[in-house]
Amino acid sequence: GAGVSQTPSNKVTEKGKYVELRCDPISGHTALYWYRQSLGQGPEFLIYFQGTGAADDSGLPNDRFFAVRPEGSVSTLKIQRTERGDSAVYLCASSLNSDGELFFGEGSRLTVL
């Protein structure tokens, strides 16, 4: 596609449920990043993939959060046993060679009731 695509754009769920957020990066981009943005804050790093492997997952807040990128393209961020504090916009970005020009999707807004 022309840009980074994220689905769903909006997700409302109940506390305790499982959620998956999908990111389809720009074709050929080997680096993929997940960020979380709360209201009035800047993006907060969660995890970085180089190809299929998670090169840095130090930003994942706890073991309820997990992300995969099995074929080095599409990535899925998985959140188990969601909590109200997980409510935020989850941003995905890709980069050709992790040189700093990140191409962001429009984000998935997650609301946990």
Added chain:
Amino acid sequence: GNSVTQMEGPVTLSEEAFLTINCTYTATGYPSLFWYVQYPGEGLQLLLKATKADDKGSNKGFEATYRKETTSFHLEKGSVQVSDSAVYFCALGTNTGNQFYFGTGTSLTVIP
């Protein structure tokens, strides 16, 4: 550690006014510095970048100079337009290339 502090908003300016949005950073090593912009209803996009001290990034009339002595990367534009209304994020990239730290964003509104 690595962090970015940027000027709090919101900022409201009249068209053709001069814009400065301050950004300072703390970093280990030799980071790259960026300004990203988010227009209403759109994703973040790179506005400009500088990869080493004294470099000046520029794009769309915006400029920022990487000042190592003051650990700053202030964004400036000589004459803002209504179409510049957006949220601006200062960001730092580590020299390992895999971590980017963002400021909290500064909302700019330009009125005709």
